[in-house]
Amino acid sequence: xxxxxxxxxxxxxxxxxxxxxxxxxxxxxxxxxxxxxxxxxxxxxxxxxxxxxxxxxxxxxxxxxxxxxxxxxxxxxxxxxxxxxxxxxxxxxxxxxxxxxxxxxxxxxxxxxxxxxxxxxxxxxxxxxxxxxxxxxxxxxxxxxxxxxxxxxxxxxxxxxxxxxxxxxxxxxxxxxxxxxxxxxxxxxxxxxxxxxxxxxxxxxxxxxxxxxxxxxxxxxxxxxxxxxxxxxxxxxxxxxxxxxxxxxxxxxxxxxxxxxxxxxxxxxxxxxxxxxxxxxxxxxxxxxxxxxxxxxxxxxxxxxxxxxxxxxxxxxxxxxxxxxxxxxxxxxxxxxxxxxxxxxxxxxxxxxxxxxxxxxxxxxxxxxxxxxxxxxxxxxxxxxxxxxxxxxxxxxxxxxxxxxxxxxxxxxxxxxx
Amino acid sequence: xxxxxxxxxxxxxxxxxxxxxxxxxxxxxxxxxxxxxxxxxxxxxxxxxxxxxxxxxxxxxxxxxxxxxxxxxxxxxxxxxxxxxxxxxxxxxxxxxxxxxxxxxxxxxxxxxxxxxxxxxxxxxxxxxxxxxxxxxxxxxxxxxxxxxxxxxxxxxxxxxxxxxxxxxxxxxxxxxxxxxxxxxxxxxxxxxxxxxxxxxxxxxxxxxxxxxxxxxxxxxxxxxxxxxxxxxxxxxxxxxxxxxxxxxxxxxxxxxxxxxxxxxxxxxxxxxxxxxxxxxxxxxxxxxxxxxxxxxxxxxxxxxxxxxxxxxxxxxxxxxxxxxxxxxxxxxxxxxxxxxxxxxxxxxxxxxxxxxxxxxxxxxxxxxxxxxxxxxxxxxxxxxxxxxxxxxxxxxxxxxxxxxxxxxxxxxxxxxx
Numbered sequence: 002x003x004x005x006x007x008x009x010x011x012x013x014x015x016x017x018x019x020x021x022x023x024x025x026x027x028x029x030x031x032x033x034x035x036x037x038x039x040x041x042x043x044x045x046x047x048x049x050x051x052x053x054x055x056x057x058x059x060x061x062x063x064x065x066x067x068x069x070x071x072x073x074x075x076x077x078x079x080x081x082x083x084x085x086x087x088x089x090x091x092x093x094x095x096x097x098x099x100x101x102x103x104x105x106x107x108x109x110x111x112x113x114x115x116x117x118x119x120x121x122x123x124x125x126x127x128x129x130x131x132x133x134x135x136x137x138x139x140x141x142x143x144x145x146x147x148x149x150x151x152x153x154x155x156x157x158x159x160x161x162x163x164x165x166x167x168x169x170x171x172x173x174x175x176x177x178x179x180x181x182x183x184x185x186x187x188x189x190x191x192x193x194x195x196x197x198x199x200x201x202x203x204x205x206x207x208x209x210x211x212x213x214x215x216x217x218x219x220x221x222x223x224x225x226x227x228x229x230x231x232x233x234x235x236x237x238x239x240x241x242x243x244x245x246x247x248x249x250x251x252x253x254x255x256x257x258x259x260x261x262x263x264x265x266x267x268x269x270x271x272x273x274x275x276x277x278x279x280x281x282x283x284x285x286x287x288x289x290x291x292x293x294x295x296x297x298x299x300x301x302x303x304x305x306x307x308x309x310x311x312x313x314x315x316x317x318x319x320x321x322x323x324x325x326x327x328x329x330x331x332x333x334x335x336x337x338x339x340x341x342x343x344x345x346x347x348x349x350x351x352x353x354x355x356x357x358x359x360x361x362x363x364x365x366x367x368x369x370x371x372x373x374x375x376x377x378x379x380x381x382x383x384x385x386x387x388x389x390x391x392x393x394x395x396x397x398x399x400x401x402x403x404x405x406x407x408x409x410x411x412x413x414x415x416x417x418x419x
Numbered sequence: 420x421x422x423x424x425x426x427x428x429x430x431x432x433x434x435x436x437x438x439x440x441x442x443x444x445x446x447x448x449x450x451x452x453x454x455x456x457x458x459x460x461x462x463x464x465x466x467x468x469x470x471x472x473x474x475x476x477x478x479x480x481x482x483x484x485x486x487x488x489x490x491x492x493x494x495x496x497x498x499x500x501x502x503x504x505x506x507x508x509x510x511x512x513x514x515x516x517x518x519x520x521x522x523x524x525x526x527x528x529x530x531x532x533x534x535x536x537x538x539x540x541x542x543x544x545x546x547x548x549x550x551x552x553x554x555x556x557x558x559x560x561x562x563x564x565x566x567x568x569x570x571x572x573x574x575x576x577x578x579x580x581x582x583x584x585x586x587x588x589x590x591x592x593x594x595x596x597x598x599x600x601x602x603x604x605x606x607x608x609x610x611x612x613x614x615x616x617x618x619x620x621x622x623x624x625x626x627x628x629x630x631x632x633x634x635x636x637x638x639x640x641x642x643x644x645x646x647x648x649x650x651x652x653x654x655x656x657x658x659x660x661x662x663x664x665x666x667x668x669x670x671x672x673x674x675x676x677x678x679x680x681x682x683x684x685x686x687x688x689x690x691x692x693x694x695x696x697x698x699x700x701x702x703x704x705x706x707x708x709x710x711x712x713x714x715x716x717x718x719x720x721x722x723x724x725x726x727x728x729x730x731x732x733x734x735x736x737x738x739x740x741x742x743x744x745x746x747x748x749x750x751x752x753x754x755x756x757x758x759x760x761x762x763x764x765x766x767x768x769x770x771x772x773x774x775x776x777x778x779x780x781x782x783x784x785x786x787x788x789x790x791x792x793x794x795x796x797x798x799x800x801x802x803x804x805x806x807x808x809x810x811x812x813x814x815x816x817x818x819x820x821x822x823x824x825x826x827x828x829x830x831x832x833x834x835x836x837x
Contacts, residue, residue, distance in 0.1 A: 093699045094650075136701050201655035221654070223702065232512075234807040235691035235714045236639070236782035237619035240680070242805060247692050248676065251669045258666065262658070273653035274665050275704050277697045281511045283554050284641065284712050285782075286693050286808045294702050296653045364654035387660060389652040390704045 002417065004352065004410045005117045009402035012109040016401060019045065019089070019105065020097040029392025030097050034090035034132035035063060035171035040178050042089040046129060047179055049108065053115050058185035061154055062147040063131035063172040066185050069111045071124040071416065079122050081192045083415040085110065085408050086128035087367060088144070092136050096394020098199045098384060102404055103367075104129055106197040106380075110409035121416035123192055130367040131172075137162045140223075140331050145367035148187050149374045193415035194371040195342060197404040199396050200381040201364050201389035211403050212350040212357035213381030216343055218369045219271075219300040219361055220335035222309040225292065226316055228253065230323040232281060232289030243287050247279050249323035250291035256319045257295070261308060270308060271298040271363060300335050300361050336369045342378030342411065349410035355403050380407045420835065422770065422828045423535045427820035430527040434819060437463065437507070437523065438515040447810025448515050452508035452550035453481060453589035458596050460507040464547060465597055467526065471533050476603035479572055480565040481549035481590040484603055487529045489542040489834065497540050499610045501833040503528065503826050504546030505785060506562070510554050514812020516617045516802060520822055522547055524615040524798075528827035539834035541610055548785040549590070555580045558641075558749050563785035566605050567792045611833035612789040613760060615822040617814050618799040619782050619807035629821045630768040630775035631799030634761055636787045637689075637718040637779055638753040640727040643710065644734055646671065648741040650699060650707030661705050665697050667741035668709035674737040675713070679726060688726060689716040689781060718753050718779050754787045760796030760829065767828035773821050798825045 022042045023032030032038045043065055047057050050067040058066045066084075073080040087103020107127040114121065130148070135141020138160045146152035158169035176182070200206075205213050230246035254274055261272040276294040295312065299305050309329070316325040343359075350357035362368075362379060371377045382404045385395040440460045441450030450456040461483055465475050468485040476484045484502075491498040505521020525545040532539065548566070553559020556578045564570035576587035594600070618624075623631050648664035672692055679690040694712040713730065717723050727747075734743040761777075768775035780797060789795045800822045803813040 092704060093701055135703070139702075141703070201652045202657070203660065219654070231806070232809045233805075234619040234782060234809075235693055236637070236689055236716050237807065238689070238805060239620070239686045240683075241686055242621065245691075247672075247695060251672055254665075254669055255673060265658075268657045268659050271654055271656070273663075273703070273705055275653055275697065275702050275706055276700050277665060277695065277706075279693065279695045282694050283511055283808075284557075284693050285553070285559070285691070285714055286510060287691055288693055288695075289809070296703055298654050364652060387651075387656060388649070389655065390701075391650045391652075391707070 002414065004413060005113050005119060007109050007113045007402060007405045007409050009398065011112065012105055012405045013398045013401055015105045015108065016097060016101055019101050023091065025094055025392055027094065027392035029094055029394065030091045031094050032089065032091045033093065033137040034134060035168070035175060039090050040175050043129065043175060044178055046104065053112060055111060056183065057179065058183040059176055059179060060148065060185040060187055062144050062157060062187065063175050064144045064148055065129040067127040069114060069125045071121045073122050079419055081190050082124035082126050083193045083412055084126040084128050084191050085195045085412055086130065087196050087198060088130045088133035090132060090134050092134050092390040094392050095390050096392060098394055098396045099389055100133060102199055102396065102401060103197045106405040106408040109405040110412050113409050121413065123416040125412050125416050133367055138168045142365055142367055142370060145370040149370040150188055151370050151373065154187065191375040193342060194368060194375055194377040195346065195380065195408055195411045196366055196368040197380045197408050198366055199384035199389060201384060201387060203387035204360055205381060205383040206387065208358055210356040210358050211382060211400055212355045212407060213360045214343060214347045214350065214357055215362050215379035215381060216338055216359050217300060217361045218336040218365060219298050219363050220302060220305050220333050221296065221298040221365060222305055222332040223330050224295040224312055225328045225330050226253065226295065227326045228291040228320065228323050230289050233287040235285040235287055238287060244322045245287050246291040246323050247288040249321045249325065250293060252321060253316045253319045253325055254293065256315050257312060260311060260315055264308060269299060270304065298363060302335055333365060333369065336372050338372060338378040339376035342376050345411045345414050346378050346380050346407060349407040352410065353406055380404055420832065422831060423531050423537060425527050425531045425820065425823045425827050427816065429530065430523055430823045431816045431819055433523050433526065434515060434519055437519050441509065443512055443810055445512065445810035447512055447812060448509045449512050450507065450509045451511065451555040452552060453555070453586070453593060457508050458593050461547065461593060462596055464522065471530060473529060474601065475597065476601040477594055477597060478566065478603040478605055480562050480575060480605065481593050482562045482566055483547040485545040487532060487543050489539045491540050497837055499608050500542035500544045501611045501830055502544040502546050502609050503613045503830055504548065505614050505616060506548045506551035508550060508552050510552050510808040512810050513808050514810060516812055516814045517807055518551060520617055520814065520819060521615045524823040524826040527823040528830050531827050539831065541834040543830050543834050551785055556586045560783055560785055560788060563788040567788040568606055569788050569791065572605065609789070609793040611760060612786060612793055612795040613764065613798065613826055613829045614784055614786040615798045615826050616784055617802035617807060619802060619805065621805035622778055623799060623801040624805065626776055628774040628776050629800060629818055630773045630825060631778045632761060632765045632768065632775055633780050633797035633799055634756055634777050635718060635779045636754040636783060637716050637781050638720060638723050638751050639714065639716040639783060640723055640750040641748050642713040642730055643746045643748050644671065644713065645744045646709040646738065646741050648707050651705040653703040653705055656705060662740045663705050664709040664741050665706040667739045667743065668711060670739060671734045671737045671743055672711065674733050675730060678729060678733055682726060687717060688722065716781060720753055751783060751787065754790050756790060756796045757794035760794050763829045763832050764796050764798050764825060767825040770828065771824055798822055
């Protein structure tokens with residue numbers, strides 16, 4: 002099989018153009034899911050797709066699909082498309098590559114096929130999965146989760162952001178902004194899926210490699226902890242009479258961190274408290290309530306169970322004069338990818354002489370859910386200093402081109418298979 | 420001198436009426452400074468004042484003055500008025516008595532004088548000091564501070580709330596709501612000031628006493644602490660590479676608390692962290708920044724200096740891989756009250772057989788600033804379980820009446836003095 006060469010300059014230029022939508026003063030991108038800016042990003046992708054003659058569809062949860070047709074048609078099994086993609090939404094003040102790389106590497110592959118007049122047996126699609134980050138609507142990965150049946154459409158559409166705006170109203174605005182898009186049914190099958198992404202860590206950088214061949218996605222468990230004390234006047238209430246929810250919550254957070262560290266000498270577990278709110282949040286009131294959120298990830302199911310189950314026990318042991326309530330709000334088991342995709346990714350990297358290594362994905366990605374629908378895999382490239390979810394997120398043009406090349410190769414191989 | 424008896428039923432009823440403005444489902448009051456509700460409270464006080472023939476004035480920072488005239492007039496020194504009062508603003512989801520008691524005890528005194536047709540040599544005024552709580556505009560006590568020259572009028576009017584609304588625009592709305600109010604110049608002298616307030620602690624309750632004769636207000640120092648780390652992806656960034664501002668901030672908060680506790684065996688120091696914000700505040704981002712606020716109060720100037728100065732040292736010693744910046748944002752020295760007012764308060768309590776004790780005020784009050792303008796003092800009554808700045812704040816009708824009686828006695832004595 003001949004593997005056409007992608008256009009390195011073009012795929013980088015498209016990244017810089019897409020990054021203008023929601024560009025921050027700090028050099029990053031602030032483009033929350035289904036915000037005006039994210040809808041603008043979808044419209045730009047639609048414009049580019051139409052200019053190349055690709056068709057565009059939207060589904061009921063706001064996923065967008067850009068399709069280049071295949072030669073097979075009708076109901077034959079080789080008419081089932083193959084796909085690649087990721088997402089256009091970002092974290093608050095996030096970076097230019099997280100999500101964008103997966104979408105634009107896939108777009109470059111389709112443009113390359115088009116440039117060459119290359120015919121594929123199967124249709125080839127770009128999927129832009131909606132609300133991957135979960136920064137605006139919880140949970141994240143909701144577009145791919147709803148598409149593959151892991152989440153209920155109605156539940157997700159009913160979700161509201163912090164201003165009380167429903168996801169449903171935002172999805173309707175996306176559909177209204179793209180009136181010519183066809184309608185896609187949820188769950189339509191794929192014959193294979195590959196997603197390119199920046200590593201968001203430093204293994205590739207440290208090893209001097211270009212391509213990460215991803216074998217698994219680590220699992221996670223998320224918890225909300227509510228600590229109830231009693232609000233009181235900060236000037237008059239002696240220590241002995243306080244039920245200070247801030248003190249109890251910091252004691253719990255510290256004890257949890259120490260327990261996780263003590264049980265993770267190899268620095269594999271990812272234990273993070275990213276949200277921590279004290280109520281009522283006034284300068285002269287002892288906090289009567291604290292709510293915080295724990296994000297715990299690990300590649301081992303056993304460790305996820307053992308350390309995760311300890312959270313409630315440790316919280317209650319450190320609640321002092323307050324009351325701690327721990328609720329698990331979501332979880333995902335570790336997800337192994339398909340050998341046939343892993344092997345295609347590795348073969349492509351070898352073919353082009355890209356230094357590569359097998360590794361797991363520490364972050365969740367849409368490929369986690371696609372993996373339940375069809376053989377799936379991922380391609381990582383280095384990101385500078387492992388910094389991501391941050392305006393400083395950075396990737397090299399040559400690595401971006403390598404990602405597009407591998408995606409192009411894997412899509413083509415999958416698309417020509419019977 | 421004859422001391423007329425106040426109307427216990429009336430002063431309680433007025434408390435319940437005022438508490439309807441901003442009443443919360445939890446039985447408290449949410450009436451932030453210069454909000455629509457607080458302006459409504461001022462209008463109600465104005466209505467009650469007009470109904471009794473008292474005159475009403477407003478000053479440039481939004482303090483409101485209700486006056487019953489005296490018999491002296493012109494420029495003689497005994498035409499300088501005496502006053503009592505407090506504030507109508509509350510903490511977020513605060514109580515029915517904090518502030519309201521001082522305003523309504525004073526109003527009851529004026530009504531009692533009016534009922535009796537009693538003539539006083541000096542005018543007697545009720546002062547409603549603006550923005551005492553500091554929950555909406557920082558700093559608090561700003562009405563009394565600007566009136567007495569401790570704060571700049573222009574600086575305070577330029578303050579904004581968390582929505583960016585200036586205090587100036589709110590003060591203008593208050594003036595517009597009371598078009599018939601006279602204009603009062605800032606800093607006009609008083610011959611004496613007394614303020615009634617709930618204790619917001621449990622000394623009176625534990626001793627079974629009704630009246631606290633306040634000798635001093637404890638001092639305070641307030642600090643903002645900023646902790647700078649680096650935002651990072653929670654799924655991919657290993658512990659060893661994190662600069663987690665949440666961990667550094669909780670380590671600093673814990674070390675500070677332990678230091679204050681170790682140096683305060685008698686539970687006198689009041690050390691509180693009531694505001695603590697992690698940024699960007701997302702579930703899957705290691706916090707890159709935390710800001711928190713320290714409220715430290717103590718009756719001893721030496722201890723305020725020693726423990727307060729330790730905050731920066733302890734913060735830097737516990738900043739780990741992050742950087743801690745400590746800024747002192749305000750301070751107030753301990754404030755002793757005038758013996759002549761202290762003695763009048765004690766004499767009134769004895770006269771009516773109210774169990775009483777001398778004590779300091781652990782909270783800041785407007786009397787702190789009035790004390791720099793004229794001989795001043797305070798009267799405390801018990802509040803249930805010491806709970807204040809809380810919807811559950813509660814005081815007994817008999818104690819409210821006792822406060823009004825003492826205020827009436829002290830105002831009368833001050834008003835008749837040469």
